[in-house]
Amino acid sequence: MDVDPSKILIRYNVQKEKAQTPEELAAEQYPKTEPAKSVYRAIFEGEEDDVVEGLKKAIDAGANAIKLIDDMLMPGMKVVTDLYDEGIIFLPNVMMSADAMLAGIEFCKEKSGSAPTPKGKVVCHVAEGDVHDIGKTIVAALLRAAGYEVVDLGRDVPVDEVVAAVKAEKPMMITGTALMTTTMYAFKEINDRLLEAGIKVPFQCGGGAVNQDFVETYELGVYGEEAAHAPQMADMILAGKGLEQLKDNFHMH
Amino acid sequence: MTVKRYTEMAYTKADDMLFGNAKYPVKTKLGLEVGAGYVTAEVNYAPRPDTGQSKEKLVSEYRRLTTDIMARAVQIGFPSISLETEHVQQMTNNPTWGGEIAHVQKTIIEEYNEEYGIKCALRHTPGDIREERDYLALIGPKYDLLMESFEAVADGGADFLSIETMGGKEVLDYAILRNDMPGLIYSIGCLGSIDMTMIWQDIAKIAQKKGVIPAGDTDCSQANTAMFIAGGLLDKNLAHTLAIIARTISAARTLCGYEAGAKGPGKDCGYENTIVKSIAGVPIAQEGKSATCAHADVMGNLTMQCCDLWSNESVEYHGEFGGTSVQCWAQTLSMDAALMNVALNTGNGKLLRDMMMLSDRYRDPQGYILAYDNAWKVGNAIAKNGNDLYLRAKAAAAETVNLLNASKAEGKLQMSRFETNALADAEKAINALTDETDKFMSDMLAKYKSEIAVFKPEENYKF
Numbered sequence: 147m148d149v150d151p152s153k154i155l156i157r158y159n160v161q162k163e164k165a166q167t168p169e170e171l172a173a174e175q176y177p178k179t180e181p182a183k184s185v186y187r188a189i190f191e192g193e194e195d196d197v198v199e200g201l202k203k204a205i206d207a208g209a210n211a212i213k214l215i216d217d218m219l220m221p222g223m224k225v226v227t228d229l230y231d232e233g234i235i236f237l238p239n240v241m242m243s244a245d246a247m248l249a250g251i252e253f254c255k256e257k258s259g260s261a262p263t264p265k266g267k268v269v270c271h272v273a274e275g276d277v278h279d280i281g282k283t284i285v286a287a288l289l290r291a292a293g294y295e296v297v298d299l300g301r302d303v304p305v306d307e308v309v310a311a312v313k314a315e316k317p318m319m320i321t322g323t324a325l326m327t328t329t330m331y332a333f334k335e336i337n338d339r340l341l342e343a344g345i346k347v348p349f350q351c352g353g354g355a356v357n358q359d360f361v362e363t364y365e366l367g368v369y370g371e372e373a374a375h376a377p378q379m380a381d382m383i384l385a386g387k388g389l390e391q392l393k394d395n396f397h398m399h
Numbered sequence: 400m401t402v403k404r405y406t407e408m409a410y411t412k413a414d415d416m417l418f419g420n421a422k423y424p425v426k427t428k429l430g431l432e433v434g435a436g437y438v439t440a441e442v443n444y445a446p447r448p449d450t451g452q453s454k455e456k457l458v459s460e461y462r463r464l465t466t467d468i469m470a471r472a473v474q475i476g477f478p479s480i481s482l483e484t485e486h487v488q489q490m491t492n493n494p495t496w497g498g499e500i501a502h503v504q505k506t507i508i509e510e511y512n513e514e515y516g517i518k519c520a521l522r523h524t525p526g527d528i529r530e531e532r533d534y535l536a537l538i539g540p541k542y543d544l545l546m547e548s549f550e551a552v553a554d555g556g557a558d559f560l561s562i563e564t565m566g567g568k569e570v571l572d573y574a575i576l577r578n579d580m581p582g583l584i585y586s587i588g589c590l591g592s593i594d595m596t597m598i599w600q601d602i603a604k605i606a607q608k609k610g611v612i613p614a615g616d617t618d619c620s621q622a623n624t625a626m627f628i629a630g631g632l633l634d635k636n637l638a639h640t641l642a643i644i645a646r647t648i649s650a651a652r653t654l655c656g657y658e659a660g661a662k663g664p665g666k667d668c669g670y671e672n673t674i675v676k677s678i679a680g681v682p683i684a685q686e687g688k689s690a691t692c693a694h695a696d697v698m699g700n701l702t703m704q705c706c707d708l709w710s711n712e713s714v715e716y717h718g719e720f721g722g723t724s725v726q727c728w729a730q731t732l733s734m735d736a737a738l739m740n741v742a743l744n745t746g747n748g749k750l751l752r753d754m755m756m757l758s759d760r761y762r763d764p765q766g767y768i769l770a771y772d773n774a775w776k777v778g779n780a781i782a783k784n785g786n787d788l789y790l791r792a793k794a795a796a797a798e799t800v801n802l803l804n805a806s807k808a809e810g811k812l813q814m815s816r817f818e819t820n821a822l823a824d825a826e827k828a829i830n831a832l833t834d835e836t837d838k839f840m841s842d843m844l845a846k847y848k849s850e851i852a853v854f855k856p857e858e859n860y861k862f
Contacts, residue, residue, distance in 0.1 A: 147753045150811075151761035157813045159632040167816070230635060236817060237628070237636040238578040275488055277530045280572045280624060284636075287576075302532045327715055328451040328487045354627075355715075360448075 168235045175225040181207075182218050185250070189222040192242025194249040201253055211257035219254070223247045223291050231374060237284065244291040264295035266318040266384055268376075269311050272301035273322055276329035281353045284373040285321050292377035305332055309339045312347065318383050320347055320366075321376055325354035337364035348392055350379055358399050368392045400600040400607075400660040406785035409680025413775035416673070416705045417748050418739050422680025424707075425612050425662050427558040429508065430518040431479050433664045434682030434707040438739045440732030441481040441522070441667060441684050441708040442468050443693075444725045445715050451487050454496045458503055464716045464725045465504045469511040469519075471726040477733040479518035481708055482508065483561075483667070483684075491525040491548045498551030505556025522614060523557035524666070525549060527565045535569050537594055537859040549602055553609035560606050561666050563619040566594020566860075567652075569853050571621040571645075575628065578641060578821065580796070580828035585843040587621045587648045588792020593860050595655035603660025615681065616656040617669030618649035626670065626696060626765065638821030639697075640803060640814065643765040647777045647795040650674035651788070654781065657681055667710035670698065673771055674795075676705055677778035678785075684708035689732050692724070698766045701759035704752045705771055709736050760812075764803055764822075767812045773802050789836040793829065800826045 176186040181203040188196035205211050226243040229235045255261055270286045272279045279301040286296045297315050324330035333351050351361045352370035361367035370376055375396060382392060409422045421434025444464050450456040472480045490497040501523050508519045525548040529541040549560055567590030574582025595616060606613035622645045629642035650671035663681030665672045672683035688699030690712035711728040721727045742751035759766035780798035784791040803822055806812045833839050847854050856862040
């Protein structure tokens with residue numbers, strides 16, 4: 147017995163695929179001049195050594211090392227994250243590109259002896275009692291790829307520690323991930339403790355068992371259904387949007 | 400317990416595999432036989448978040464939900480039911496909590512068994528607590544505490560002992576986000592297998608001492624991570640061709656439990672279980688369309704093809720229009736089981752199996768490979784290399800690539816360019832792998848020790 151699958155299902159991913167390859171689409175976004183073009187391509191391909199090689203050439207030609215972060219590395223990475231947001235490339239490509247870009251940033255910092263100004267600071271953590279951290283790893287990588295400074299508190303982070311970090315770091319946003327229903331309860335505690343301290347910072351929560359209904363039960367919570375929502379949310383905060391506007395945008399259910 | 404690697408298939412041909420039937424059924428003290436000619440629902444549940452605050456609240460929660468499930472099962476006339484309690488961490492970290500909850504649940508189940516004759520089982524699945532905040536801590540005090548938990552739930556009345564072990568996850572989490580094929584083979588096929596071989600010998604010893612059944616494991620922490628990251632058809636987080644390679648490698652790993660003394664039924668979320676069943680002949684639990692309360696995947700009907708217990712994976716205990724959530728899902732699962740049992744009793748079992756399999760076979764590369772005929776072929780590749788953990792994991796990956804490449808001629812499984820490219824990259828990586836196990840192990844050890852700060856091979860795998 148067999149079946150004609152076209153009668154019972156549709157592979158929408160095959161149907162929707164663009165005619166152009168991701169490589170071709172990325173190349174359309176590269177600058178015309180060298181070594182910028184090579185740096186962009188090396189970021190897209192996740193080739194750390196080639197990124198550094200291109201940066202060396204730029205610095206040798208007189209470029210300011212720290213300025214190269216904003217002029218070459220961040221826009222090169224944006225080509226990658228835009229293609230990911232459009233559903234054209236896969237997450238592992240972004241991860242490898244982010245690794246290459248971060249290697250480039252480290253190189254520029256070494257060369258200049260100074261640090262770049264990040265777009266903003268985000269504190270990331272996994273809920274107390276929960277050690278499942280791959281979601282947080284993805285969130286942190288996407289935020290860094292978008293130019294944000296990430297204070298990564300790791301996994302199984304006690305409520306006290308999150309609150310203390312928020313007080314010390316004064317982030318523009320907090321992220322919390324949890325896989326289990328019993329551990330996500332810590333998010334509510336963090337919310338209450340921050341409000342007691344008079345801190346009103348957007349707290350993006352997501353992960354396995356976390357849902358919008360639960361996140362809506364505490365004031366600072368904004369539900370992040372996808373990891374990719376983290377940089378989008380940070381961008382909105384940077385653009386001056388408040389808690390209610392974030393909820394309007396990301397609470398889709 | 401001695402470890403005996405599988406080098407032959409339990410089933411000589413794929414067509415002999417069928418739901419409700421296993422080569423080696425198991426039987427509980429309350430009369431439930433799993434794999435002995437019928438399918439039974441296995442209901443899975445999670446307590447409401449705020450009940451984790453104290454033992455009393457948790458015990459009360461499990462008392463209520465167990466009573467609810469049993470009451471619904473007899474109200475609708477189901478002949479058998481299995482309950483699975485996956486521990487929240489408090490229950491494993493405090494073995495007396497898990498033990499008391501098992502006792503409370505078993506007492507209720509026994510009362511229903513005595514009054515109505517309903518055949519029952521209780522599975523307890525302690526959480527794999529072998530972690531420190533920053534590192535896996537697979538060996539040491541946490542291991543001892545975990546074994547105490549198994550002893551406590553067995554004393555409390557659990558019929559089946561299970562766990563979802565996490566060996567290798569520290570490397571998998573790194574490798575899966577980098578399309579790293581050798582990393583998948585190393586983390587799942589080697590590290591996961593080493594850990595499972597160790598822990599299942601001890602779980603089997605406890606089960607033997609307590610007169611209960613060492614059931615089985617699942618590669619939830621790795622292959623399901625890959626499956627969930629891969630997501631739906633339009634998600635772009637991981638190529639589904641890579642997710643299915645992670646899955647077939649995980650069959651070589653999950654098999655280790657049975658090699659070290661487990662008897663089945665395998666855990667519900669082990670989507671690798673059809674492959675495992677083809678090799679070991681053990682009964683298996685599976686989840687699919689009736690687990691949409693817990694997650695979405697692309698194999699809702701197909702996974703019923705060879706199941707012996709049919710599960711909903713997990714649902715939070717709360718009210719629904721039709722009763723409590725556990726009652727609704729107990730009924731849904733049991734109705735699915737009733738349909739499968741009708742098919743078995745009217746000689747239509749294989750017809751229904753093939754209909755369920757075909758509904759998802761071409762939906763996705765994952766369904767294509769887990770369809771029982773292809774699953775059997777992957778199992779055969781594993782068994783042929785059964786004595787070597789690395790080579791059998793590599794063989795599972797290679798056979799998966801071969802089957803997907805061969806599907807192109809038939810043209811029924813459509814793959815996107817992304818999936819095809821990822822498959823081609825995986826094939827290249829697999830072809831470049833050494834056939835020398837020692838060399839692979841030492842190369843990977845050096846690579847990941849330098850690249851992954853949280854990888855502690857000496858402490859966790861006794862290297």
